[in-house]
Amino acid sequence: MAAAAAVALLGGCSGEQRDLPKAESDTWGDPPAAASAAKIGAPGSACPLPVTFDLAADWSPEGVEDGLFDQGGFALRCEIDAKPAGHLGFLRVWTGPGADSAAALETFVKAEQGTAAITDRRTRPHKLGTEATYMDVENERPERVLAVFTTQGIVILTLGGADTEEHKAMLPAYVLASRTIA
Structure with a gap:
């Protein structure tokens, strides 16, 4: 795909750069949150997690x-x-060890077969989070992923849809979850 042009990827808090493929166009045109x-996430909820966030x-x-599903050392929890x-x-929530959200995100995405066109940014609302879009x-569909550091390790939130149209339609729910994660 033409979108797999190589460009630098910002990593972690240090501002150091790592070479990874990047999408050629802006992939961050987020819609308003749902x-x-x-x-979800509190003890006693359908999915007790190290974080909580709002659902649409x-x-x-x-x-x-x-133990049912693992990707890059992260276990699917919800x-x-x-x-x-x-x-x-x-929306899927994965948990695993670590203290560096950027490194965890990179490991998680690279463990998925058939990925390319990674675009990375630090998240706005979370000082210890890293978010990416990739293809x-x-x-032939976009994916979104957010990795957040917690006292219990890394929590990864992903959005995956059947195709690009479904991804766009579900993005407001992902935006809600990613902006309210605590």
Whole structure:
């Protein structure tokens, strides 16, 4: 794909640069966040997590059994289904060891087969977070990922949809979750 042109990737708090592929166009045209309808992550919720965040209406969270899915050393802990909200895709929450959100994000994304066109930025609301967009070139669809440092390690939030249109339609729910993560 033409979008796999090599360019520098900002890493962590130090401002050092790492060479990774980057998308040729701006991939950060975020829509407004969806309205909050619920909160997930607290003890006793459908998915107890090291963080909490808001969910959009009709998104259905479900805890994932330990050890079922792993990507780059991060275990899938919660899958939030968009089908009840009329979309084909998921928000997924992964947890794993670490203290560097940029390094964790890079490891996580590189562990996914068929990825290219990585664009990275520090998140605005989180001093210890790193967010990226990238292309799943095998399935020809964009992906979003946010890695946040917590006292219990790294938490990774991902948005994956069936295709580019579903990704765009679900982005307001991801924006809500990423902006309210605490």
